[in-house]
Amino acid sequence: MTxxxxxxxxxxxxxxxHQGRGNLNGDGTLLSVxxxxxxxxxxxxxxxxxxxxxxxxxxxxxxxxxVGESGSGKSVTSLAIMGLLPDRGVKxxxxxxxxxxxxxxxxxxxxSSLRGRDIAMVFQDPMTSLNPVVPIGTQVTEILRxxxxxxxxxxxxxAGELLQKVGIxxxxxxxxxxxxxxxxxxxxxxxxxxALACEPRLLIADEPTTALDxxxxxxxxxxxxxxxxxxxxxxxxxxxxxGVVAGLCDKVNVMYSGRIVESATRRVLFGNPRHxxxxxxxxxxxRLDSPRGAPLTPIPGSPTNVLPWTxxxxxxxxxRNAVDDCRRVTPALRPDGDRELRCHNPLSDDLPDDQRTDA
Amino acid sequence: xxxxxxRRLALLVxxxxxxxxLLFAWVRALPGDPARALxxxxxxxxxxxxxxxLYGFNEPVLQQYLLYVKAxxxxxxxxxxxxxxxxxxxxxxxxxxxxxxxxxxxxxAIVVGVPLGYYAARHQxxxxxxxxxxxxxxxxxxxxxxxxxxxxxxxAQWLGWLPxxxxxxxxxxxxxxxxxxxxxxxxxxxxxxxxxxxxxxxLPAIALGTIPLAIIVRITRASVAEVMHEDYVRTxxxxxxxxxxxxRRHILRNALLPVTTTIGLQAGLLFAGAVLTETVFAxxxxxxxxxxxxxxxxxxxxxxxxxxxxxxxALINLAVDVGYGIIDPxxxxx
Numbered sequence: 001m002t003x004x005x006x007x008x009x010x011x012x013x014x015x016x017x018h019q020g021r022g023n024l025n026g027d028g029t030l031l032s033v034x035x036x037x038x039x040x041x042x043x044x045x046x047x048x049x050x051x052x053x054x055x056x057x058x059x060x061x062x063x064x065x066x067v068g069e070s071g072s073g074k075s076v077t078s079l080a081i082m083g084l085l086p087d088r089g090v091k092x093x094x095x096x097x098x099x100x101x102x103x104x105x106x107x108x109x110x111x112s113s114l115r116g117r118d119i120a121m122v123f124q125d126p127m128t129s130l131n132p133v134v135p136i137g138t139q140v141t142e143i144l145r146x147x148x149x150x151x152x153x154x155x156x157x158x159a160g161e162l163l164q165k166v167g168i169x170x171x172x173x174x175x176x177x178x179x180x181x182x183x184x185x186x187x188x189x190x191x192x193x194x195a196l197a198c199e200p201r202l203l204i205a206d207e208p209t210t211a212l213d214x215x216x217x218x219x220x221x222x223x224x225x226x227x228x229x230x231x232x233x234x235x236x237x238x239x240x241x242x243g244v245v246a247g248l249c250d251k252v253n254v255m256y257s258g259r260i261v262e263s264a265t266r267r268v269l270f271g272n273p274r275h276x277x278x279x280x281x282x283x284x285x286x287r288l289d290s291p292r293g294a295p296l297t298p299i300p301g302s303p304t305n306v307l308p309w310t311x312x313x314x315x316x317x318x319x320r321n322a323v324d325d326c327r328r329v330t331p332a333l334r335p336d337g338d339r340e341l342r343c344h345n346p347l348s349d350d351l352p353d354d355q356r357t358d359a
Numbered sequence: 360x361x362x363x364x365x366r367r368l369a370l371l372v373x374x375x376x377x378x379x380x381l382l383f384a385w386v387r388a389l390p391g392d393p394a395r396a397l398x399x400x401x402x403x404x405x406x407x408x409x410x411x412x413l414y415g416f417n418e419p420v421l422q423q424y425l426l427y428v429k430a431x432x433x434x435x436x437x438x439x440x441x442x443x444x445x446x447x448x449x450x451x452x453x454x455x456x457x458x459x460x461x462x463x464x465x466x467x468a469i470v471v472g473v474p475l476g477y478y479a480a481r482h483q484x485x486x487x488x489x490x491x492x493x494x495x496x497x498x499x500x501x502x503x504x505x506x507x508x509x510x511x512x513x514x515a516q517w518l519g520w521l522p523x524x525x526x527x528x529x530x531x532x533x534x535x536x537x538x539x540x541x542x543x544x545x546x547x548x549x550x551x552x553x554x555x556x557x558x559x560x561x562l563p564a565i566a567l568g569t570i571p572l573a574i575i576v577r578i579t580r581a582s583v584a585e586v587m588h589e590d591y592v593r594t595x596x597x598x599x600x601x602x603x604x605x606x607r608r609h610i611l612r613n614a615l616l617p618v619t620t621t622i623g624l625q626a627g628l629l630f631a632g633a634v635l636t637e638t639v640f641a642x643x644x645x646x647x648x649x650x651x652x653x654x655x656x657x658x659x660x661x662x663x664x665x666x667x668x669x670x671x672x673a674l675i676n677l678a679v680d681v682g683y684g685i686i687d688p689x690x691x692x693x
Contacts (some may be wrong), residue, residue: 084597112600113599115596115597115599116597120597121597123593123594123597125590128590129591131591131609132688132689133613133616133686133687133688134609135688142598142608146604178688178689194598195597
């Protein structure tokens with residue numbers, strides 16, 4: 001992987017910013033998730049499996065989408081990769097392969113030296129994700145000083161550059177201010193600046209635009225796209241918004257109730273979704289070219305209305321294509337042409353094009 | 360910031376005026392009267408009449424009040440009916456003892472309470488947490504006088520580790536400049552005297568500090584438990600920061616906001632506890648003096664002391680508000 005150091009001025013960056021960073025996995029992936037399962041359990045209560053059988057790969061510089069409703073396990077997946085799930089009451093199994101090692105077996109101490117430097121994260125709500133009583137300058141410099149040996153002055157100078165880079169005007173003044181003095185959009189820019197401060201190899205963005213208003217959303221996405229391209233970082237975009245994925249991702253994994261139900265390149269998935277859930281998601285996106293006044297087609301039911309995967313397909317209670325097997329036999333994720341699919345009765349391959357969004 | 364402080368100080372004036380009126384009425388509403396208390400059981404009606412005349416207790420209350428305020432404005436708080444000593448003079452003699460005791464108690468409560476509460480929150484639901492929480496509950500419900508007597512009995516009487524009473528051993532010939540005995544000892548480099556004063560402070564400070572300690576433990580625990588799950592703590596973790604930085608900068612700093620408020624409130628309540636503690640340990644401070652002034656209906660002493668205590672309470676809370684602004688920029692006043 002080549003990382004352009006253009007994002008960080010090389011004079012300010014310590015020699016060998018990437019020294020000590022891991023290699024790629026043997027198969028050329030940057031990060032490879034295999035059979036990840038996360039179970040939450042409090043003693044005396046029934047365990048809840050939030051994530052199961054999740055596998056996907058991220059190659060250097062690649063943009064991967066993880067799409068699903070609230071509660072589909074996408075955020076838990078990202079927290080599991082980061083090693084940020086609580087120790088107690090959570091069982092994680094499977095593999096998160098990075099630098100030919102399984103991150104899930106790493107000590108929390110070792111993980112903390114990787115977090116923020118090799119894998120960084122931008123969270124959903126910029127209003128609550130910044131510490132209200134710590135100056136912005138400190139919040140940006142602390143990550144730089146944690147991972148690079150920088151003096152206070154150098155770190156502050158670099159923080160100023162970073163703020164400039166993410167489009168925060170008058171960074172010198174801003175560094176002395178506190179989060180409540182910034183707007184929501186500005187705060188998200190701050191969080192992005194922090195996440196990219198150490199030029200991570202992978203950036204995980206967990207619904208980075210959900211809490212922002214619509215006009216700001218587009219700006220922030222554009223910024224993310226630009227900066228990720230600049231630094232050469234790979235991106236794992238977690239979202240419920242297919243519009244975000246359409247503009248950003250090379251590959252998309254659709255999750256439902258903790259499992260991946262369809263996985264394909266953006267073009268294949270948007271051009272011809274085969275899982276009824278993916279199809280439903282696409283139909284519920286408002287489109288400019290649909291007839292005026294035409295109602296959106298929602299997916300009936302709610303995400304709480306699921307069948308346990310052990311008893312069939314979790315989506316069956318809401319699925320318009322459901323057949324008897326769906327309520328009896330658990331579907332497996334199988335290769336299906338140019339995609340992977342977990343469905344007994346997928347949508348047909350040849351629906352008219354005007355029914356589908358083409359990215 | 361300066362304007363804020365000045366405005367708050369100016370607001371104190373009406374508060375103190377109102378309080379002086381209430382106090383004046385309240386002490387006179389107490390059953391019994393100072394003349395009878397002064398002259399004892401065999402007081403003659405003539406004697407009582409003479410005392411009342413002497414102190415002006417025969418005049419209409421309003422006139423008494425106006426005379427009192429007039430004297431106050433000249434810095435005259437009157438004299439004790441019992442001892443004849445000027446109120447102000449006795450106050451400055453005894454006040455340092457109480458402050459010394461109160462500060463030690465509060466210091467103990469903070470230094471022990473905050474770490475305990477933090478530790479409990481970080482080990483929520485485990486045995487150590489349950490132990491700390493139950494212990495603090497016991498601390499909250501134990502009356503000060505009971506704890507004081509118990510401590511005295513065990514550590515002074517039975518074990519003999521610590522002195523039973525007074526602020527310093529009489530055999531120690533200490534120089535007193537400020538009447539803060541520990542401070543005096545340090546200033547004059549009479550280490551013996553300072554140490555001796557500290558040893559005498561130990562039991563009263565523990566007795567007085569236990570309730571604030573227990574309350575601080577509980578508030579800190581609740582506050583840390585809440586802050587621990589805030590998004591910004593997760594952000595800090597995602598940056599790979601060390602646990603020490605996360606605790607100090609991201610958890611404790613936020614969690615201490617409600618604790619700060621509590622400390623301010625507790626500082627006021629300490630005076631109430633000091634009355635009992637000082638009485639048990641014959642600790643010659645404001646509390647003990649106030650206690651005897653109540654039983655003797657010593658009007659000038661009661662009025663003057665309580666007014667002072669109110670002033671100090673208000674100043675402490677002003678300091679807390681300023682401190683709050685230092686910790687939390689969102690409430691910082693321009």
